[in-house]
Amino acid sequence: MASLTIRKLDDAVKTYLRLRSAKNRRSVEEEVRVILRELIEGREEPLTPFAVPPAAPTVGPTPQRTGAVPEASVTLIIGGGIAAYKSLDLIRRLKERRIEVRCVLTKAAQQFVTPLAVSALSHERVYSDLFDPQSEFDAGHIRLARECDMIVVAPATADLMAKMANGHADDLASAILLATNRKILLAPAMNPLMWNNAATRRNVAQLQRDGVVLIGPNSGEMAEAGEAGIGRMSEAIEIATAAERLLRPPVPRPLAGKRVLITAGPTHEPIDPVRYIANRSSGKQGFAIAAAAQAAGAEVILVSGPVGLDDPQGVTVKHVESARQMLEQVQAALPADIAIFAAAVADWRVANEGEQKLKKTSAGMPPLQLVENPDILATISKLTDKRPPLVIGFAAETEHLIDNAKAKIARKGCDWIVANDVSPATGVMGGDRNTVHLLTRDGGEISVDSWPVMTKEQVAVELIAHIAKAVANNTAKRETAT
């Protein structure tokens, strides 16, 4: 029989096993046996550590499974203060945002909210004791500190903040805060005099220097009759929004508001209803550029020849066969802010295309008369009214790469050219990698930037980054001119 080395399993599986075995108070090996037994008996648990019910919860009901799969997890430390009641709402607000919550209650917090209420809302057992043999069986405070994406402290009392600023670890909450390498969000709550006290001011400044993020406190009425000022804990919804922003920072969208037109793939030029002239282009580079432009926030229209690729998400794709159809769709898609012509357009089409399938005859092979296709890149580059402000072509060459690309930029009238060597030995045509040189024209000057070999996705991301920079520079120039 083969043996299994737990140490060699991947990290996610090890984490799951560690957590599940600790909760069930079994060794990891025994837990694996149980899982396999459950699997054979057809009653296995879902593979998410947070959905595993504890064998013997110290407090609270058996965890319920929520329908939505959590996308992030937070350890919520509830400090001892009257604002602790708002933490119950905070648990709900975090869960609404598909954030799983495991709660730690300080001793003082238990004077304001019960572990039972917290457990019922979080659907998890509640942790409160640094020396709890059940959770410390597997270094529980380290797990609570690290097996989450972020730690939120709400309410963060003056005492808890003082402990944090000075590195104390004499209870579960402060030990977690000292042992974590995750982001920490504090929602302070205290009397205005405590907030303004020089000691608190020093501690807050120290915590901010340590990279801790604070939300609030707000100003308003205090629980103490007749007192008002800065010290009220932020509302649960404000804390949840701040936590979400830290967990999922907004993705930069440098091409937001820009319309990008891209051509990709080969074209097929019919000889007769069943035969055509084609080339080896796979469309991968153009499709990767479309996906990268969409991810950068652009509205993308992709005009593609026949390829075996799935349409990129969020991109409008126009499928065409021939060069003439591609030109038609490109013209219909204008105006655009940026146009990128990555298609390997057939230079010629058959002038005498057969209406019926050409038959073999004794007269020998049928003569194929070729006629030049419209040059889509040159046509669009030379437009006067609807020319996109940035027009980028590709140069597929098999020799004299840079010289041919320089000549092409001038002949076609585009602004930039992405030159690549498509000799069979490079494997570029149809392959996954590309070695490109970006030629940019500034007035009469052409500069060449040679990139190392990259995947086509990386080339796409790099090209979009260059475009975003150029767009930002142009916007800045326009703004200074006005």
Ligand code: CTP
């Ligand atoms: N291109 C185009 N329409 C054509 C031919 C090419 O839009 N009928 C575009 C390509 O999409 C590419 C650029 O022109 O952006 C250069 O294509 P390439 O095949 O390298 O060059 P050609 O113009 O075909 O010239 P040659 O075959 O002589 O190298």
